[in-house]
Amino acid sequence: MKKVGVLGCTGEIGKRIVELLQKNYSVKAGFHKVNPDKMWSSVEYSQFDIHDRKRLTFFIQECYIVINCAGASFIDGMYVAQICSDTGAIYIDPFGANYLEQEIRKANVPGTFILSCGCFPGFTGLAMKYLCDSYESVNSISGICIDRQIPGVNGIIDFIISGLKGFGETSYYYYAGNKKYDDKQENFRDYDGKEVEIQKYFTTEIADVINKFSPRKAIWYTPALGREITEIMQKAVVGYIQTEQYTSIFTYAQKIQKLIEEKSRGECETGCEINIWSSGLSGGKQRERSIVIKSSFGSSLTAAVLDTVTAKIMEKGLTPGIYYATDIISMLDVIKQNVNREINYYCNDESINIGTEGIVYEEGIL
Numbered sequence: 001m002k003k004v005g006v007l008g009c010t011g012e013i014g015k016r017i018v019e020l021l022q023k024n025y026s027v028k029a030g031f032h033k034v035n036p037d038k039m040w041s042s043v044e045y046s047q048f049d050i051h052d053r054k055r056l057t058f059f060i061q062e063c064y065i066v067i068n069c070a071g072a073s074f075i076d077g078m079y080v081a082q083i084c085s086d087t088g089a090i091y092i093d094p095f096g097a098n099y100l101e102q103e104i105r106k107a108n109v110p111g112t113f114i115l116s117c118g119c120f121p122g123f124t125g126l127a128m129k130y131l132c133d134s135y136e137s138v139n140s141i142s143g144i145c146i147d148r149q150i151p152g153v154n155g156i157i158d159f160i161i162s163g164l165k166g167f168g169e170t171s172y173y174y175y176a177g178n179k180k181y182d183d184k185q186e187n188f189r190d191y192d193g194k195e196v197e198i199q200k201y202f203t204t205e206i207a208d209v210i211n212k213f214s215p216r217k218a219i220w221y222t223p224a225l226g227r228e229i230t231e232i233m234q235k236a237v238v239g240y241i242q243t244e245q246y247t248s249i250f251t252y253a254q255k256i257q258k259l260i261e262e263k264s265r266g267e268c269e270t271g272c273e274i275n276i277w278s279s280g281l282s283g284g285k286q287r288e289r290s291i292v293i294k295s296s297f298g299s300s301l302t303a304a305v306l307d308t309v310t311a312k313i314m315e316k317g318l319t320p321g322i323y324y325a326t327d328i329i330s331m332l333d334v335i336k337q338n339v340n341r342e343i344n345y346y347c348n349d350e351s352i353n354i355g356t357e358g359i360v361y362e363e364g365i366l
Helices: 012-021 053-060 073-087 097-106 123-133 153-164 204-213 227-243 247-264 298-316 331-337
Strands: 003-007 026-031 043-047 065-068 090-092 112-115 137-147 168-170 172-175 178-181 186-189 195-203 217-223 272-282 285-295 321-324 343-347 353-355 358-360
Touching (some): 053 073, 073 090, 090 298, 097 321, 123 204, 123 298, 137 204, 153 247, 285 298
Parallel strands (some): 137 217, 172 195
Antiparallel strands (some): 186 195
């Protein structure tokens, strides 16, 4: 049986994807310092440092697919992807995004690579694509992902570096063929009625939606970071520019994580919520459609995307190249793959029903 390898199996994403994969596949799981909370009898576990190239190569060479949940994608992604190329394994990254694509192309590394297979980017792109596909022409598309799960240090490092590497630009949006600047913050009330301060954030993911569907208006929002976190991030960026060493960011990322933990004390919920709104021409009429995707953890949504991508590759294979989750699967694929799991979907405030032809809309609401 073809093996699936998961690096970083003790992290929030890693442990959830191992739990899903072990039900259907032969799984190898790698970890470094922290022992797994739960060890599945069907899973082959290996403890090693991914920077031990010999041990990592030995782990990867037995795998058909490798899912990299270890370390920060911007720091270790290319390193692991190169070894996957050398051994013939398919590389899957929950993040990676445009930066890793550029690095792979620049180095002319052969192989099969699937990037942006997370909650954001990933599930968010699938949801935007689904709504845009439902129109003859798209007028507007906008959205936000609010994840109350405390991020890991490596996730924070990825977020800090992503701005430097061109993934996202704060305070920009798209309107009538041009990028516009607007640093005004807004108040947003989420599905459960909680108020969140948000700001515009132009990403490569929404740029891809613009290129494919040509909406007149496209806006992605992100929760506002707050003054303290913004100042720490600015210091991290300056430190990185001065030293060109990723390690210079680590201490700042730890400070940000601690600050988020302090601000989260007393909050009972850790839920993640994706909201997408759209408008366009459908059936000769102007319509508005929206989707809300809710889960207890953002890492659960990431694991759902990774599991669905893995299932699609196992079923149909994949020719060598660089792909994104949106190239391989649809939002419906994720819903059907995870129909009995704790992920809730709402369309214009009604629960989404999975029928033989996909999502069933309530026309009276639309």
